[in-house]
Amino acid sequence: MKLPLSGDAALWLALVLGAAFGWLLHRGGVTNYNVIVNQFRFRDFTVLKVMFTAIIVGGVGVLALTQTGHAQFHIKPANMLGVTLGAALFGVGMVLYGYCPGTGVAAIATGSLHALVGVIGMLAGAVLYALSFAWVETHIQKVAALGKLRLPEVTGIPDWGWFAILAAIAGVVFWLIETKTRSTGAASRQ
Amino acid sequence: MPSDPNVLCQPEAEREARGRWNPYLVGAGIGVLSWIAFAVANQPLGISTAISSAASVCALPVLGSDGVATNAYWAKFPLKWDYGMVFLLGTFLGSLASVLVSRTFQVETVPATWRERFGNAPGRRLAAAFLGGVIIMYGARLAGGCTSGHGISGSLQLAVSSWVFFLTLFAAGLATAAVLFRGRSQGP
Numbered sequence: 001m002k003l004p005l006s007g008d009a010a011l012w013l014a015l016v017l018g019a020a021f022g023w024l025l026h027r028g029g030v031t032n033y034n035v036i037v038n039q040f041r042f043r044d045f046t047v048l049k050v051m052f053t054a055i056i057v058g059g060v061g062v063l064a065l066t067q068t069g070h071a072q073f074h075i076k077p078a079n080m081l082g083v084t085l086g087a088a089l090f091g092v093g094m095v096l097y098g099y100c101p102g103t104g105v106a107a108i109a110t111g112s113l114h115a116l117v118g119v120i121g122m123l124a125g126a127v128l129y130a131l132s133f134a135w136v137e138t139h140i141q142k143v144a145a146l147g148k149l150r151l152p153e154v155t156g157i158p159d160w161g162w163f164a165i166l167a168a169i170a171g172v173v174f175w176l177i178e179t180k181t182r183s184t185g186a187a188s189r190q
Numbered sequence: 191m192p193s194d195p196n197v198l199c200q201p202e203a204e205r206e207a208r209g210r211w212n213p214y215l216v217g218a219g220i221g222v223l224s225w226i227a228f229a230v231a232n233q234p235l236g237i238s239t240a241i242s243s244a245a246s247v248c249a250l251p252v253l254g255s256d257g258v259a260t261n262a263y264w265a266k267f268p269l270k271w272d273y274g275m276v277f278l279l280g281t282f283l284g285s286l287a288s289v290l291v292s293r294t295f296q297v298e299t300v301p302a303t304w305r306e307r308f309g310n311a312p313g314r315r316l317a318a319a320f321l322g323g324v325i326i327m328y329g330a331r332l333a334g335g336c337t338s339g340h341g342i343s344g345s346l347q348l349a350v351s352s353w354v355f356f357l358t359l360f361a362a363g364l365a366t367a368a369v370l371f372r373g374r375s376q377g378p
Binding site for chain 2: 098102114
């Protein structure tokens with residue numbers, strides 16, 4: 001087998017990986033409006049648990065794969081103005097909608113009509129972006145465009161150092177979440 | 191006084207808890223999916239690019255096929271059955287399979303947390319969902335990714351752009367939730 005896969009084999013893999021991703025999103029509870037919105041109200045920490053664990057487990061493995069020549073990085077450019085403005089809008093939209101793009105699509109399958117309406121809104125938002133794309137490219141995406149930077153390059157802390165730091169932060173945060181939510185009884189909803 | 195405003199009515203809470211897996215295991219599972227995606231397909235997990243490409247179909251009636259074809263964005267990300275589009279379809283199908291296996295399908299228009307704050311009117315909830323969808327996707331395109339492409343795939347590669355995205359999104363979400371859910375709840 002020649003890697004990376006291409007053609008039809010890659011599409012079948014995409015279907016399998018996508019299905020596993022959708023399955024996990026639903027089993028993790030993040031296809032639920034209440035779970036996502038209550039993360040931003042500090043009443044439910046499921047989103048943080050899922051994402052932070054995925055980042056650390058995924059990151060250590062992908063790092064090992066790249067260092068042994070079995071994978072390569074795909075770094076998005078640090079167009080600081082575009083990323084900051086976009087992320088701010090994304091945060092506002094995520095709380096209004098109660099889903100993010102992936103969990104919204106997955107939530108339609110649970111029977112969520114408002115998730116479906118939000119996906120129609122997302123299509124409209126994408127049309128708006130496509131129409132403003134030329135202007136945004138010249139006036140926003142070129143401002144503070146730092147290129148495809150990684151934290152190790154910027155800070156001088158090596159990759160493994162970053163994962164040690166992230167794992168330590170996750171350990172403390174998860175411990176606080178588990179001890180605090182257990183004592184207030186909120187753990188019943190996790 | 192109710193002990194916890196967040197407690198759902200019993201059948202709803204029961205349904206939502208059914209079939210739930212440990213969130214740490216789910217996160218680890220998504221991490222392992224990333225390994226496979228990087229090593230076998232040379233592709234990070236991502237969702238929003240495929241949705242934006244699909245949106246070109248919605249623009250067809252407005253812009254016409256020439257208008258869509260000459261648009262600089264869709265010239266760069268044309269609609270096709272590529273890896274990202276099939277992954278998006280798979281995400282829906284996988285969630286559907288999990289819903290069916292766990293027998294948790296339930297039509298929902300106004301979720302509990304929204305109902306407690308804004309009441310039971312479906313129009314208001316659907317309008318907010320639509321507006322939120324518009325804003326979230328414009329933001330995702332402006333930032334170059336969403337919770338999957340930036341939040342998970344980018345952050346796990348220690349990309350500067352993705353960590354800026356993650357932290358800014360979280361701060362903006364906290365501020366929005368503080369404004370949206372401030373004060374007393376309206377009740378059902």
